[in-house]
Amino acid sequence: MGSSIFDQYVEKRKNITKNKQVLLTTYVPNILPHRTAQIERIASIISSALNGDKPSNIMVYGKTGTGKTAVLNYIGKELRKADENEEKCKYIYVNCEIVDTPYSVLFNIGNQIIVEDSRRIPFTGWSFEKVYSEIVNYINNMNKVFIVVLDEIDKLIDRKGDDVFYYLAKINENLESSKVSLIGISNNMKFMELLEPKAKSRLGGESVIFPPYSKDELEDILRERVKEAFDENVIEDSVISYCASIGAKVDGDARVAIDLLKTAADIAERNGDEKVQEAHVKSAKNSIEFDIVSEAIKTLPPQSKLVLIAVIKNVESGNSSMTTGDVYKAYQSLCGMIGTSVLSQRRIGDLIGELDSLGLITASIRSFGRAGRSRIIELNINKMIIENFKQDPTFKFLESYRHPSQMRLV
Numbered sequence: 001m002g003s004s005i006f007d008q009y010v011e012k013r014k015n016i017t018k019n020k021q022v023l024l025t026t027y028v029p030n031i032l033p034h035r036t037a038q039i040e041r042i043a044s045i046i047s048s049a050l051n052g053d054k055p056s057n058i059m060v061y062g063k064t065g066t067g068k069t070a071v072l073n074y075i076g077k078e079l080r081k082a083d084e085n086e087e088k089c090k091y092i093y094v095n096c097e098i099v100d101t102p103y104s105v106l107f108n109i110g111n112q113i114i115v116e117d118s119r120r121i122p123f124t125g126w127s128f129e130k131v132y133s134e135i136v137n138y139i140n141n142m143n144k145v146f147i148v149v150l151d152e153i154d155k156l157i158d159r160k161g162d163d164v165f166y167y168l169a170k171i172n173e174n175l176e177s178s179k180v181s182l183i184g185i186s187n188n189m190k191f192m193e194l195l196e197p198k199a200k201s202r203l204g205g206e207s208v209i210f211p212p213y214s215k216d217e218l219e220d221i222l223r224e225r226v227k228e229a230f231d232e233n234v235i236e237d238s239v240i241s242y243c244a245s246i247g248a249k250v251d252g253d254a255r256v257a258i259d260l261l262k263t264a265a266d267i268a269e270r271n272g273d274e275k276v277q278e279a280h281v282k283s284a285k286n287s288i289e290f291d292i293v294s295e296a297i298k299t300l301p302p303q304s305k306l307v308l309i310a311v312i313k314n315v316e317s318g319n320s321s322m323t324t325g326d327v328y329k330a331y332q333s334l335c336g337m338i339g340t341s342v343l344s345q346r347r348i349g350d351l352i353g354e355l356d357s358l359g360l361i362t363a364s365i366r367s368f369g370r371a372g373r374s375r376i377i378e379l380n381i382n383k384m385i386i387e388n389f390k391q392d393p394t395f396k397f398l399e400s401y402r403h404p405s406q407m408r409l410v
């Protein structure tokens with residue numbers, strides 16, 4: 001084999017992980033610390049399916065990264081162990097974020113049940129009602145309990161697709177020997193209030209809450225992962241507590257903590273380091289933030305991009321804490337350069353508020369004594385992110401911009 005530009009990396013690279021799979025978000029761990037209460041509660045409710053009875057419907061609530069999906073997948077695996085050939089019950093998992101129309105929800109459920117190719121539900125072409133009655137006919141006399149898990153169920157509401165719950169909840173009225181029970185998973189505690197009354201009354205059942213993880217709980221979760229993922233003594237203790245403290249700050253999100261650990265390990269491996277240290281976590285944090293913030297900027301509406309550019313232009317001309325008026329002046333000249341319509345100062349004030357809630361800028365009210373109160377705006381993103389934003393077509397177009405204060409009055 002000849003030499004290659006990759007040799008230097010391959011040589012430098014040290015493998016410190018024994019099983020990287022374990023750190024992927026798709027991995028379902030066998031041990032879920034601090035979720036025993038939720039697991040037992042859900043398992044005890046759906047256990048009646050093993051006796052052929054219909055379990056109550058369940059709503060699971062909790063913020064992102066609190067283990068809802070992991071727990072419900074784990075329960076599905078355990079149920080399968082208790083009923084190996086799916087004689088008594090069938091567990092059906094649907095992610096409504098991906099499967100996002102009422103038709104595709106039914107299509108997905110139906111095709112997890114229907115085995116004969118000739119009876120499969122087509123991807124398009126049928127009415128919603130036809131798919132529904134096909135499923136009813138198919139399962140009607142199977143004498144089985146179907147447990148349908150609808151993950152990210154609140155996403156369907158945003159898309160006005162909540163009729164499907166109503167249909168699924170009333171399906172039992174049309175069934176003879178089979179039964180369907182529903183488990184909805186929502187990030188939004190107010191999910192029930194968002195439902196149409198007719199769906200709400202049918203969907204009601206038990207609620208199970210997944211609270212955010214504390215720092216200590218996240219440490220336990222990470223420690224279990226570390227055992228499976230890495231060789232011994234590769235992860236320094238401070239790394240676990242550091243990742244856990246950041247996860248705890250971000251709404252007790254286990255995904256944040258695990259991602260951070262994974263990225264830190266990737267960085268250590270790439271550097272050829274033998275241990276993962278706090279410094280690796282710090283650079284992991286920066287690189288994850290970089291991706292998240294850059295993505296947030298990339299997807300801003302054009303007018304908001306202009307407002308952000310106006311803030312950056314102020315900072316670059318030496319005005320690092322500015323008023324709404326300063327932003328507005330810069331914004332107006334930017335609009336002039338592009339030839340786009342100029343929004344009112346009030347509307348720009350709203351957009352400034354939105355950029356503030358995204359964390360890209362900070363807009364705080366300051367009092368100036370008798371002069372009254374005014375908003376002071378500061379830029380919150382680092383140099384690297386600004387440089388990256390400068391590659392954006394809008395920004396590139398404005399390269400020849402001159403700040404109002406630099407323009408000479410004639």
Ligand SMILES: Nc1ncnc2c1ncn2[C@@H]1O[C@H](COP(=O)(O)OP(=O)(O)O)[C@@H](O)[C@H]1O
Nearest residue numbers: 025032033064065066067068069070221254255
């Ligand atoms: N108690 C736990 N023990 C081990 N891993 C967990 C636990 N809770 C969450 N995780 C892991 O954290 C990540 C996010 O969890 P997930 O179930 O997707 O959260 P949610 O569905 O609530 O947003 C996943 O990788 C999951 O495996």
Ligand SMILES: [Mg+2]
Nearest residue numbers: 068069070151
């Ligand atoms: Mg989830």
